[in-house]
Amino acid sequence: MASAGGSHGIARTARRRTDEQRQQDLDRIAKYRGLEDQIREQAKAHDYASPALFDLTTRLLRLNPEYYTTAAWVMALEGVAEYISERHYETAFRRLLALVLGCDPARPKVPATYEEWAEWYNNHDESTKILEDAGAGRNSKNVANDASVLQSELAFTIPLLIEFPKCYWIWNHRSYILSLCIELLPVSLAREVWTAELGLVTKMLTKDRRNFHAWSYRRRVVARLESDVLDGKSMAEQEFMYTTKMVNQDLSNFSAWHNRSQLAPRVLDERKADHVARKVFMEAELNLAREALNVGPDDQSLWYYHQFLMSQILPEYKCGARSWSRIAPDLTLEERTDYVKREIEEIRDLLEDYKDVKWIYEALLEYSIALDGMCKDKGTTRPKQELTEEAQTWLETLRQLDPLRKGRWDDFAQTG
Amino acid sequence: MSDLHKLPDELQLATAAHVKYIQGLDTKKDQYEYWLTEHLRMNGLYWGLTALHLLRHPDALPRDETIDFVLSCQHENGGFGAAPGHDAHMLSTVSAVQILALVDGLDELDRRGKGKATTGKFMADLQNPETGTFAGDEWGEEDTRFLYGALNALSLLGLLNLVDLDKAVEHIVACANFDGGYGLTPGAESHSGQIFTCLAALTIAGRMDTVDVDKLGRWLSERQLPNGGLNGRPEKDEDVCYSWWVLSSLAMIDRIHWIDRDALIKFILRCQDTELGGISDRPGNMVDVWHTLFGLTGLSHLGYPGLDTIDPVYCLPKSTLDRVLGTQR
Numbered sequence: 085m086a087s088a089g090g091s092h093g094i095a096r097t098a099r100r101r102t103d104e105q106r107q108q109d110l111d112r113i114a115k116y117r118g119l120e121d122q123i124r125e126q127a128k129a130h131d132y133a134s135p136a137l138f139d140l141t142t143r144l145l146r147l148n149p150e151y152y153t154t155a156a157w158v159m160a161l162e163g164v165a166e167y168i169s170e171r172h173y174e175t176a177f178r179r180l181l182a183l184v185l186g187c188d189p190a191r192p193k194v195p196a197t198y199e200e201w202a203e204w205y206n207n208h209d210e211s212t213k214i215l216e217d218a219g220a221g222r223n224s225k226n227v228a229n230d231a232s233v234l235q236s237e238l239a240f241t242i243p244l245l246i247e248f249p250k251c252y253w254i255w256n257h258r259s260y261i262l263s264l265c266i267e268l269l270p271v272s273l274a275r276e277v278w279t280a281e282l283g284l285v286t287k288m289l290t291k292d293r294r295n296f297h298a299w300s301y302r303r304r305v306v307a308r309l310e311s312d313v314l315d316g317k318s319m320a321e322q323e324f325m326y327t328t329k330m331v332n333q334d335l336s337n338f339s340a341w342h343n344r345s346q347l348a349p350r351v352l353d354e355r356k357a358d359h360v361a362r363k364v365f366m367e368a369e370l371n372l373a374r375e376a377l378n379v380g381p382d383d384q385s386l387w388y389y390h391q392f393l394m395s396q397i398l399p400e401y402k403c404g405a406r407s408w409s410r411i412a413p414d415l416t417l418e419e420r421t422d423y424v425k426r427e428i429e430e431i432r433d434l435l436e437d438y439k440d441v442k443w444i445y446e447a448l449l450e451y452s453i454a455l456d457g458m459c460k461d462k463g464t465t466r467p468k469q470e471l472t473e474e475a476q477t478w479l480e481t482l483r484q485l486d487p488l489r490k491g492r493w494d495d496f497a498q499t500g
Numbered sequence: 501m502s503d504l505h506k507l508p509d510e511l512q513l514a515t516a517a518h519v520k521y522i523q524g525l526d527t528k529k530d531q532y533e534y535w536l537t538e539h540l541r542m543n544g545l546y547w548g549l550t551a552l553h554l555l556r557h558p559d560a561l562p563r564d565e566t567i568d569f570v571l572s573c574q575h576e577n578g579g580f581g582a583a584p585g586h587d588a589h590m591l592s593t594v595s596a597v598q599i600l601a602l603v604d605g606l607d608e609l610d611r612r613g614k615g616k617a618t619t620g621k622f623m624a625d626l627q628n629p630e631t632g633t634f635a636g637d638e639w640g641e642e643d644t645r646f647l648y649g650a651l652n653a654l655s656l657l658g659l660l661n662l663v664d665l666d667k668a669v670e671h672i673v674a675c676a677n678f679d680g681g682y683g684l685t686p687g688a689e690s691h692s693g694q695i696f697t698c699l700a701a702l703t704i705a706g707r708m709d710t711v712d713v714d715k716l717g718r719w720l721s722e723r724q725l726p727n728g729g730l731n732g733r734p735e736k737d738e739d740v741c742y743s744w745w746v747l748s749s750l751a752m753i754d755r756i757h758w759i760d761r762d763a764l765i766k767f768i769l770r771c772q773d774t775e776l777g778g779i780s781d782r783p784g785n786m787v788d789v790w791h792t793l794f795g796l797t798g799l800s801h802l803g804y805p806g807l808d809t810i811d812p813v814y815c816l817p818k819s820t821l822d823r824v825l826g827t828q829r
Contacts, residue, residue, distance in 0.1 A: 094786040112532045342689035384734040395678040408678045491757035
């Protein structure tokens with residue numbers, strides 16, 4: 085078992101090459117392996133700061149960003165370390181940028197000279213402070229140089245990320261450079277860099293709304309921006325609003341709904357919401373999910389969010405001894421029962437317009453059985469029992485609508 | 501599987517073509533792609549060899565050369581690189597141990613390699629003592645894939661005692677979601693790949709009691725789409741590789757019968773290149789050894805005739821595990 089190694093979504097074509105194609109392949113191989121050999125040769129000298137080595141690794145990584153070994157990313161990384169606060173950047177990094185960014189139309193604007201960098205960060209309100217904060221032994225020129233090196237390296241990865249959005253090593257390298265920004269730059273400048281990073285994630289999520297690496301990355305970037313090292317404060321409200329925006333654009337975005345489910349309890353805690361406020365919040369979310377279901381009752385994303393909300397109400401949702409209930413943890417059994425009853429009625433109403441959507445029957449079955457258990461057992465465990473006549477008909481309909489999961493419905497009929 | 505014998509020829513398993521395809525993988529040195537994927541060579545060998553074992557052609561690759569190659573990738577620190585000259589990494593080390601287990605060559609580690617103990621130590625040292633998670637290498641990010649890989653290979657070596665299992669389990673439990681699934685990190689959405697790594701790690705650690713089987717089974721069974729294929733998350737497209745991630749997870753919680761076997765078998769068979777061999781992600785796409793293995797493991801889980809039984813936890817033939825770990829597991 086290992087990481088994803090396959091080709092995805094590439095149409096099968098004839099695997100026989102013409103002589104010309106074969107020769108082209110051989111030429112490319114010679115070039116590629118030549119690069120590898122030169123890198124290994126240079127690396128033997130352990131002179132990672134050599135601009136020539138840096139240039140070679142840059143070219144290799146352009147050809148193959150999956151190349152994880154010392155000879156590439158790690159050296160690129162050490163190469164960067166060597167350039168920090170050195171004056172070599174004028175040569176090696178300009179060459180690097182010319183190589184990497186010169187051919188990509190999506191490249192960000194990278195300042196080309198020290199003067200341009202100075203101008204870039206003179207535009208920031210706190211620029212004077214930044215220069216003063218630069219600290220003992222680190223003059224403004226050093227800071228500017230560090231910023232330049234780090235920004236260049238961040239820019240280096242952007243066209244690669246556009247081409248290889250799931251390549252782990254690019255993200256890894258980028259994370260390392262970003263952590264160096266915190267270590268080496270004045271807080272307000274580092275914060276600028278990290279804020280720009282959040283902008284990049286937002287852009288990526290506009291292009292690919294369900295990229296779970298990007299969502300994970302977003303949570304990490306936000307956590308850093310919230311942390312003390314960047315003079316941050318909680319961004320839960322703002323991130324919660326971002327999920328509102330994302331689901332409004334596209335209801336069928338489970339990743340956005342998921343993030344919303346993670347942020348909701350935090351938002352309430354930070355608002356110091358009392359029991360009533362929490363109930364109001366819960367009802368608003370239930371309404372939001374239900375309105376969406378009225379439009380798209382076939383959409384699993386919406387049903388999972390609805391299920392998440394119900395997991396906050398139903399006592400049977402537990403992870404070991406831990407309850408999932410964090411939105412309104414103090415609901416009384418009566419309040420819980422009322423919610424479940426209302427949801428069942430609302431979902432039953434959906435049947436008027438949608439007779440052949442299996443999710444409706446599944447939800448009705450789950451919630452009505454849970455309700456029975458809550459009524460009889462004061463909210464602890466669900467007793468085994470006969471299905472009501474109505475539940476029997478739902479189960480029968482489910483079997484017809486969902487033959488793929490016949491085995492599951494058979495088990496369900498037996499165990500209830 | 502009542503109507504399988506009625507399937508047309510192109511929907512029969514093309515065993516001979518697949519064997520030939522896998523045997524041919526290492527003869528493609530005049531293709532650019534071969535060199536671009538050198539960082540996956542060790543994994544590729546493991547994928548191909550396991551596929552050959554499932555196809556009941558375990559000797560289709562020469563055993564001695566296989567062991568020689570594996571050992572040539574080992575570093576002083578005990579870890580293995582993907583190919584000679586590549587850095588040691590958790591994933592290639594796990595593959596190396598799995599390959600040696602497959603060819604009954606684990607003892608070669610002590611005889612000609614850096615030793616089982618050193619190999620185990622390389623992996624164990626990548627555990628973060630604070631969080632219980634594992635990194636991929638001395639630079640890398642932590643990921644439940646590495647945690648699972650480490651537990652898999654260390655248990656094959658009989659060296660699980662080198663790691664803090666309780667901490668590892670604690671981390672996995674923190675990755676659980678209300679729907680019974682697991683995400684990449686605590687707070688991340690459920691994903692079939694992560695569910696597999698978490699369940700397999702929990703099985704090895706003997707802690708399946710922490711799993712919400714009914715909710716998870718329900719979530720996993722909803723991964724089957726009308727065309728028979730499985731997807732990795734809600735509202736995503738099907739892909740043959742989920743015949744491993746989803747199906748093995750269902751197997752570990754004893755719920756394979758919650759999806760339609762015949763429909764999935766037909767989907768996988770439709771992804772074959774019956775002429776030149778190999779299996780792709782979807783019908784009509786380029787084949788590769790990774791999807792070939794996971795198509796075959798899927799068929800094996802579904803009891804397709806003519807294939808050896810795959811173990812849902814280790815991704816090795818059951819016979820290999822019986823030999824290495826004993827039948828009492």
